[in-house]
Amino acid sequence: MMGSCPCFGLWSWKTKGKTVKAQEEQNKNRKSLDVSETSSGLGPEENPTESDSSHKAQIFTFRELATATKNFRDETFIGQGGFGTVYKGTIGKINQVVAVKRLDTTGVQGEKEFLVEVLMLSLLRHSNLVNMIGYCAEGDQRLLVYEYMALGSLESHLHDVSPDEEPLDWNTRMMIAFGAAKGLNYLHHEAKPSVIYRDLKSSDILLDEGFHPKLSDFGLAKFGPTGEQSYVATRVMGTQGYCAPEYATSGKLTMSI
Secondary structure, three states: OHHHOOOOOOOOOOOOOOOHHHHHHHHHOOOOOOHHHHHHHHOHHHOHHHOOOOOOOEEOOHHHHHHHOOOOOHHHEEEEOOOEEEEEEEEOOOOEEEEEEEEOOOOHHHHHHHHHHHHHHHHOOOOOEOOEEEEEOOOOOOEEEEEOOOOOEHHHHHHOOOOOOOOOOHHHHHHHHHHHHHHHHHHHHHOOOOEEOOOOOHHHEEEEHHHEEEEOOOOOOEEOOOOOOOOEEOOOOOOOOOOOHHHHHHOEEOOOO
16 A cells, blocks of 8 residues: 555756746746636536635735745755656745745646646645645746645655654554545545546655645546546556556546556
């Protein structure tokens, strides 16, 4: 179970040599993304912005998030991955410590994953899913703002333990596994419509105080089959070694995968 836990897909990006003011001027020349407009392309059954239970995400300006992260300085850096970079910050107007994920928008896939994550986390609410506070879609900037998870990822506690540190005891490991399973159960059986996570691994399980686990990174998530459908056909995405072999060979997602 622990080996197949979620992964935290981040992104690679730097702002060396660019002031916030210069970036804002550049943003003015580009049309900002209206998430509510783009959601219409998902189809009625996949449009969380129309759900009564949806969570209203806050919209932040680029300047607000640059200020929160000290202009994305190295000292605020948390992690990096295939689609962008995550920074720790403090947003004064809500007096909250946050994690700011800045997307690499050089490719179409990055833009798509940003939209999917905003829509998914606006709809989904559970104690074992990371809470998205808001986002920024100003000009060509795409940033996501999450609650800050103080203990980092499960992956770091499993694979980056220094010689003088004690590894996680088995009771804690089982508690984390149980919490992650509760999050998946919610996605599969309680969320309306159901959601298939697609990329479950330890780097995507984040830990709050007391090692409370939350699933993160919903950029590859897909809505499950509806009506009489038994599967969703899609291009195979995810991390090698964590992808269900049935899905990898057929491209068909079912609620049992």
